[in-house]
Amino acid sequence: MTAPREVLSTSHLAATGSVEPQDGATLPLVLGLLDDAKAEDTVSIDLTGKTSLADSMIVTSGRSNRHVGAIADRVIEGLKERGRKDVRVEGLPHCDWVLIDAGDVIVHVFRPEVRHFYNLEKMWGGDRPAERAVS
Template sequence: MVAATDTATSDTLLATILSSLSDDKAEDIVQIDLRGKTEIGDYMVICSGRSSRQVTAISEKLAQTVKDTFGRTSKVEGKDTGDWVLIDTGDVIVHVFRPEVREFYQLEKMWQPMDGSESAAN
């Protein structure tokens, strides 16, 4: 683990978040680079848990890991229902969904490049 510090880079924070999600068996983990697209954060991470209980557990563990590792208290919303939990760590926004809820909202499609049109313009 990284020593607790206020000067964590968004890349270090992202790596810790991805590791925590993987350790807790989050599924279909997608990371989206938001740098230059919005001021809300540098990265967005979207993943799924198999049940409301797992979504809540993943979210609680992630918030605790960020606090223990970086000394940051994350803002957490939606934990009571466990359908869709938002964890705002500052530089990285994490969404943990139940699969049905994730499919309904299709949040990652909103932030990903359009069907290759960005890469085709060179």
């Protein structure tokens, strides 16, 4: 399933002088980048009302350390290309679990064994059985 692509209006570009995603546009942008990088088992969790850390959390997997690193690099570069200079990243040297904080969206990219061990979907989405699997 291909995530919807973000469309930036020319009026937004003219008004702000930036290609930074508009409010709410980061989630579809990140989902599209993950799809491009062949991320697996991607789940989007709505954090509204659960925490003030972010509006959404994405949990996804790569097949190996190298794939996890490539997925993370694709997301980071894609966000920077869209003007997001404030992206924070943890875990890139080891690539077992990479955390990408894009402000309103937090992305966790795991190797499958590490994802199973931490089980973030259960921790953050447990009281919301209708959370949607993206792919």
